[in-house]
Amino acid sequence: MNTTLLLLLLLLTAIHLIGLKTYSDGFLLTRTTTNSTTTTTTTTTQPEIKPTHSKLILILIDALRYDFILPHNQTNDKHNQNQLTTPARLTTQQPNHSRLFHFQADPPTTTLQRLKALTTGTLPTFIDIGSNFASTNLGIHEDNWLDQLHQAHKTIGFAGDDTWLKIFGHHLFHPNLTFPYESFNVEDLHTVDNAVKTNLYRILNITQQTADQQEHWDILIAHFLGLDHAGHRFGASHPTVRSKLREYDDFLEKLVEKLDDQTLLVLIGDHGMDSKGDHGGDSFLEVSTALWMYSKTHPLVQDPLPSWALDHHQSFLELEASIGRTRTVSQIDLVPTLSLMLGLPIPFSNLGMIIPEFFFQTTPSNSDPPSLLSPTQSLLQSASLNSQQLWTFLNHHTSTSSHDLNQHLPHLTRLYQRALELSQLPGHEEQAFQAHRTFATSLLATSRKIWAKFEPNLMIIGILLMLLSLLVSSKLLSSISPTPTTQTPPVRALLLAGLSGGGLGLLIGGVSAWIKLFPEIVATSNLLIGTALGISLGILSFQPNHHPTFSIPSFTTLFKLFPVILHGLGLGSNSYTIWEDRVVLHLISISLFLPLVIRAFSVPKPALRNRLLFFASLFALCLRLISLSTVCREEQGGECRVTFYGSTTSSNAPNWVMSLSIPLAIGLPILPAWFLGISDSYRGPASFFFGVLWRLILLCGSQYWITDYILSHQDLHLSSQLIETAQSVKLLVARVAFFLCLFAASLLWIILPVCIDVKRVDSESESEPKEKGENNKPKLLVIGFANVYGSSYLMFLVACFGILFLVTQPVGQVVLSLGLVAILCLVELNDTLNDIDSLCESYQKAIETVAVTQKPKDEEESRIRKVPSTDLNILVGFYFLGYMLFFGTGHQATFASIQWKAGFVGLPQAHLLWSAVLVFLNSFAGFILVGLALPLLQIWNLSPIINLTDRNKKPDQDDNQQPLDQTQSPDLHPQVVRSLDTQLLETQLIFINLFGINLLLNMVFVLVLRRHLMVWKIFSPRFMLHSILLLLLDFLAVLVTVWPLQAVKIKVNRTFGTQFFA
DSSP, rough: HHHHHHHHHHHHHHHHHHHHHHHHHHHHHHHHHHHOOOOOOSSSSOOOOOSOOOOEEEETTTTTTTGGGOOOOSSOOTTTTTSSSSHHHHHOOTTTEEEEEEOOOSSSSSSHHHHHHHOOOOOGGGGGHHHHHHGGSSSOOOOOOOHHHHHTOOOEEEEETHHHHHHGGGGGGOGEEEEEEOOOOTTOOOOOHHHHHHHHHHHHTTTTGGGGGGOOOOOEEEEEEEHHHHHHHOOSSSSSHHHHHHHHHHHHHHHHHHHOTTEEEEEEOOOOOOOSSSSSOHHHHEEEEEEEEEEEOOOOSSSOOOOOGSSSSTTTTOOOOOOOEEEEEEGGGGHHHHHHHTTTTEEEEOOOOGGGGGSSSSSEOOOOSSOOOOOHHHHHHHHHHHHHHHHHHHHHHHHHOGGGGGHHHHHHHHHHHHHHHHSSSSSSSHHHHHHHHHHHHHHHHHHHHTSSSHHHHHHHHHHHHHHHHHHHHHHHHHHHHHTTSSSOOHHHHHHHHHHHHHHHHHHHHHHHHHTTTSTTSSSSHHHHHHHHHHHHHHHHHHHOTTOOOOOOHHHHHHHHHHHHHEEEEEEEEOOHHHHHHHHHHHIIIIIIHHHHHHHHOOSHHHHHHHHHHHHHHHHHHHHHHHTTTOOGGGGGGOOOOOSSSSSSOOOSSHHHHHHHHHHHHHHHHHHHHHHHHHHTTTTTHHHHIIIIHHHHHHHHHHHHHHHHHHOOOGGGGHHHHHHHHHHHHHHHHHHEEEEEEEEHHHHHHHOOOOOOOEEEEESOOBOOOOOOOOGGGGGEEEEEEGGGHHHHHHHHHHHHHHHHHHOHHHHHHHHHHHHHOHHHHHHHHHHHHHHHHOOOEEHHHHHHHHIIIIOOOOHHHHHHOOOOOOOHHHHHHHHHHHHHHHHTTTOSSSSGGGGGGGHHHHHOOOOOOOOHHHHHHHTTTTHHHHHHTTTTHHHTTTOOOOOOOOSOOTTTTTTTOSSSSSTTTTOOOOOHHHHHHHHHHHHHHHHHHHHHHHHHHHHHHHHHHSSTTIIIIIIHHHHHHHHHHHHHHHHHHHHHHHHHHHHHHHHHHHOOOTTEOO
């Protein structure tokens, strides 16, 4: 592509990027934090609380779902119910020493956010979910009970998930008692767990040795990962899950035997898992885990908790019939509970409330003279200390920030003052405790409602920049094409205007930041916003000589865009967004299939009519088959049936698709060959590239997932040696496929010749008299010449398809294959529509010539050939096809649908960068395929054109002598040279604008609905998906113009000489 056009595309991308960043800064802000710490365990009216234990063993089982540990009257799932039984058994046998709870987490249910909540008592932030996969800047800067332990000179030991050390640093943990392990190797179910048990047993055994050999400890933390990995790998209902639960049960039995009198044992889960074993969202199964607390000698509970001490609407849950009514507590309630039981100050930013069961007991008072506190007095003392910490946090938070809690401060103040008044009245302990509980629950409810601070001004600026980007695209579309008044579009002047405006905007933004014109906007944002506004206004204010204007779209254009606009307007409805996967199929039928069928009956030529109907029907068939692959959102309930996986509780492929895997890999290369055969361009290296190399790549992709399927079925009883061999085969075939794809899309592709065959044709025949001269010379027949650009680019496309095929699970591989066929159908449909337009134009010109002038066309005009144009209906079809492939490959606009196992394709263990790249390719494979295929609309059946210039003439040639037969390859008019680049840019701009329109509408809806109950569950993930898509398409537009299209031109020019180019 022309460098100037490429730079204009980069400027548009910059506007998109800055607009989305600005909007996100206003919408996805992190929660305001404070570095303040609590330093006291007393209140102004109550003495210090005496700790109940001096030691703690905290066992965290990652992804321990509540029904894995709570007792069931009858077993509905033998793989995960009534397998981890020790906590429930001890709670039944020793009710005063053991308590088991349903443990409620706050979304997002990723380990990092859960650890922050479990140690600080704070609510997580939505945007922090991305930090779960980072390696730096994870540190907690808020007060937490681990820091409080360190300040109290307690010795802390740790074994397990190294996320703890990334969060808290190594300085909190004793170096001889710390054993961290990498947490992202989902394929490994046992290494971390075995190491945790070994080290924990060793530490506990050390304490039983002689005094000079002992390594003293106060706190031991163990974080098991095997259950979480088994869930990700195989799903929640799998024999591996059962074996892990039994393993943990055996571990707990041995651990209980080693406990001493001063040690408190706490078992928790950080989050649960859905039916497929994944987590990250906010479904009930994902946010529901378990809490078990056990004390071997010292009773945890002395007296039954009276009913007035609990809010029965919030303190109990009605679970499934096999479990029944269960006591539930919030995860953040563990923070003040553990702090007081260990004699620590409650962390400053804690929003949790004590678990009352552990404080309703007779306790000695630290007053002088010593006395005993009744259970009610002890409970009130603990609640008072909890409320004082909450009140201190509330006052500090509202006085140091512009948080929305300010408007609720008067009401919360009245609640706290009421609690203090009741606490000072003798005989009102019950009412005082209830008042403290009301204050705490009200503060928590208010904070949950407004946990993130929005900046509507930044959101509005982001929307403005996105609107300007659409106007800039429209200005580029009206300016880059040649017009009757000028054959040279003012692209350089447009670029200069954009760069000049951007520079001026950067300067103004710098001045604005320096004088703090907008205090709520940081300096970096000032500079970026100024630059984006300068670029936009610079391009929009530019007026070229032929004065292009923004014309109102015609009714036909608006009708074609109506399904896209309807799709965008629907994003303002949560019900529409939930069922988007169903709606898209109907929208694409309205936008493409029906108009094509209607138009087919007006085509005068039967061959073109049949061709249009055939490819439209084949495209519709592919769409219908793609729509059969589904995954379900939680909100769809029983109205949706999962077909992408083997069942709703499995993350493995269904059995039927595995039988199609190898036949698909063998048979799929036939289809591109058939499409190339239509233009007789399945020639030259095509048979080797498609029939051998690409087929081998597809077979590697199929073999990888077949091996993965076999390894996931433990009922096959594979030996350990065979499992190890199979894992090596998985790794090998994946790496071979990656290498072949990258090699085929780069070096090999550029080396291989174009897809043509050359035959020598003798001009002499019996029907023609022999003549002397040039006409008697032998001629060369180039077969495949008409589609030499399209066939060469298709080779690159299928090489990239091989990578997407490899990282996609088996049903997704079938869907991507159908998507490739659908794309080629759209390409053929576009070519057919161009043929129809050319036919109609020829008829019209013939009529005008005969009826008006009886004069043939101007010779120069007849020598100008148009580059194929792109019908707007076809681009809308590409737009919706991307969404069809997204949903069909097992995805939704939810975090729960992310297929994490794709991050291990070709890797022995998770890698920070490459695993993220693989998951990204898996998630957006459909859109990537569509974006890479877009240039085919411009170069399909576009043949090279001879450029005859004076430098090609021999010295003895006059102007009438040409080196090649001009009747078969006319001269190239300068307009045609530029039209391919400009037409391709026009197509890319229109396609990007389709996504830009919907993103703009989505941004407006999110701004309006930012306080909607479902904003984080439905609207925010959809906005994030749309944002990624727009930037992805920008990147793909730049990529295809920089590498494959230029490489195709190089190959064609190398084959036919510099006379031939497009």
